[in-house]
Amino acid sequence: MKIEEELQKIGILKDGTAEAKIEVLNGIEAGVLSDKMCEAVADLIKFEDKGVRNAATSFILNNRNPKFPEMVARYITVSDLSIRNLAGEILINLGPLSVEPLITYHHQDDNDTLKFIIDLLGLIGDDRASLFILGILSATENDNVILACLEALGNVRFDGAVDVMILFYDRNELYKPTIVEALGKIGSKVALEFLVERFPNEDELTRYSIIESLGSLGDINTFFFLLEQMTEINGRMVLPLIKSLSALKEKCYLDIPFDNRMKNLLLYTIAEGEPEDKKTAFNLIDTFDDKDILCASLNLLGEDSELDELIRSKIYRNAEFIYLEIARLINQNVPNLKNILELFLMTVNYLKEFNLPVSISMMEIRNIVHAVSGLLNHHDEEMRKTAVEILFELDPETALLFIDVMSNDENNWNRLRLLEIIENIPGHDYDPVILKYLNDEDEMIRERAAYSAGIKNIVQLSTNVN
Numbered sequence: 001m002k003i004e005e006e007l008q009k010i011g012i013l014k015d016g017t018a019e020a021k022i023e024v025l026n027g028i029e030a031g032v033l034s035d036k037m038c039e040a041v042a043d044l045i046k047f048e049d050k051g052v053r054n055a056a057t058s059f060i061l062n063n064r065n066p067k068f069p070e071m072v073a074r075y076i077t078v079s080d081l082s083i084r085n086l087a088g089e090i091l092i093n094l095g096p097l098s099v100e101p102l103i104t105y106h107h108q109d110d111n112d113t114l115k116f117i118i119d120l121l122g123l124i125g126d127d128r129a130s131l132f133i134l135g136i137l138s139a140t141e142n143d144n145v146i147l148a149c150l151e152a153l154g155n156v157r158f159d160g161a162v163d164v165m166i167l168f169y170d171r172n173e174l175y176k177p178t179i180v181e182a183l184g185k186i187g188s189k190v191a192l193e194f195l196v197e198r199f200p201n202e203d204e205l206t207r208y209s210i211i212e213s214l215g216s217l218g219d220i221n222t223f224f225f226l227l228e229q230m231t232e233i234n235g236r237m238v239l240p241l242i243k244s245l246s247a248l249k250e251k252c253y254l255d256i257p258f259d260n261r262m263k264n265l266l267l268y269t270i271a272e273g274e275p276e277d278k279k280t281a282f283n284l285i286d287t288f289d290d291k292d293i294l295c296a297s298l299n300l301l302g303e304d305s306e307l308d309e310l311i312r313s314k315i316y317r318n319a320e321f322i323y324l325e326i327a328r329l330i331n332q333n334v335p336n337l338k339n340i341l342e343l344f345l346m347t348v349n350y351l352k353e354f355n356l357p358v359s360i361s362m363m364e365i366r367n368i369v370h371a372v373s374g375l376l377n378h379h380d381e382e383m384r385k386t387a388v389e390i391l392f393e394l395d396p397e398t399a400l401l402f403i404d405v406m407s408n409d410e411n412n413w414n415r416l417r418l419l420e421i422i423e424n425i426p427g428h429d430y431d432p433v434i435l436k437y438l439n440d441e442d443e444m445i446r447e448r449a450a451y452s453a454g455i456k457n458i459v460q461l462s463t464n465v466n
Helices: 003-015 018-027 035-046 050-063 068-077 081-104 111-124 127-139 143-155 159-169 173-186 189-201 204-217 220-229 235-252 260-272 275-284 291-300 305-316 319-332 337-353 362-373 381-394 396-407 412-422 431-437 443-456
Strands: none
Touching (some): 035 081, 050 081, 068 081, 068 111, 111 127, 127 143, 127 159, 143 159, 159 173, 159 189, 173 189, 173 204, 204 220, 204 235, 220 235, 235 260, 235 275, 275 305, 319 362, 337 381, 362 381, 381 412, 396 412, 396 431, 431 443
């Protein structure tokens, strides 16, 4: 870029309109930038127009000039939190380029700024910051800075900090959860032995953190240690226990003993945990076929798409269970009945697709058909459609008994779906429905009925159809 052209662009970046600034940023060619150009671009992150800020941020992150971190770091002390946080976000995304500028930044004994710098270095996760952070930890008396240092040392996984963290452990109860989490990330044998030793005498919050960390930190002995705690652990403490047992199961290729105590812990997790906790529980019980757990799994359908997949795969392997439960669930009108009906239909189709047998008596099938037929007048159109599909999959002959109700569905898409189903059924039992739909008020239905009539070779066409 020529000097005159560069000066002109810098002038626009400093004094031009928002539109002109963005146009200049979009027009700067990739390559080596002068310090003045870098400074002019970096200064835009404090500009009031968000479009300009976003354009400058995008330019900085895409160009990754080594001068940018030093210039952006100047804004980590501004009073405007939006600018300060944007500067921090840019520095984190620039990653290793930001480490040296942050380490050498003059924080002027400002603990808030120092904590922010430590936080950023921890999020960047480059181990070049380890000794700097350790030095701050050894020198500061500020609790917030100490906590930031402990967390950051865990994030950079600095093994050399383990002994120092153990020294800090009993200095303040406030530090313990952060130290435990950091030791779990670092993962040394010394840290593991220390946490297992301290576990029995800690308060609930610290014990929670220790159990949570043992999943990543532990070994086969830790697995059996956690199993021993099952009789004592209850409430929210169950969640990290299940998570850590699952992690150690995968790491050490171990089997989980499935007894009543484990079953109750898993049921608690399924009922009370966050979606990720529930997924962990289902992965842990992948081979278990307990009725209570299967029932609990159906209650979760519709909460989370990934969880639905796990439940579906489990139900497919225990198809008899949902056949035996579906009528009861319909009669109880459970809150997520729509999701359960859809899963039941998918299970029926899955068994047919792979020609898999299901040990269900004709009496049970009749119970299901009776319960499902009661949904044909349901207020929810999706429920009605699923009910129709289930009836035809289970017992087409019985479905014929309800054809008047089905064919009078007020929803166009449901009537269309009925046409798609009956046009593929051999024989002429459903011809009257097709003839009826030739005069339907909806053009799409009439056209589909004419197509269905052709498939079924129905010659008695309505005179009102072109």
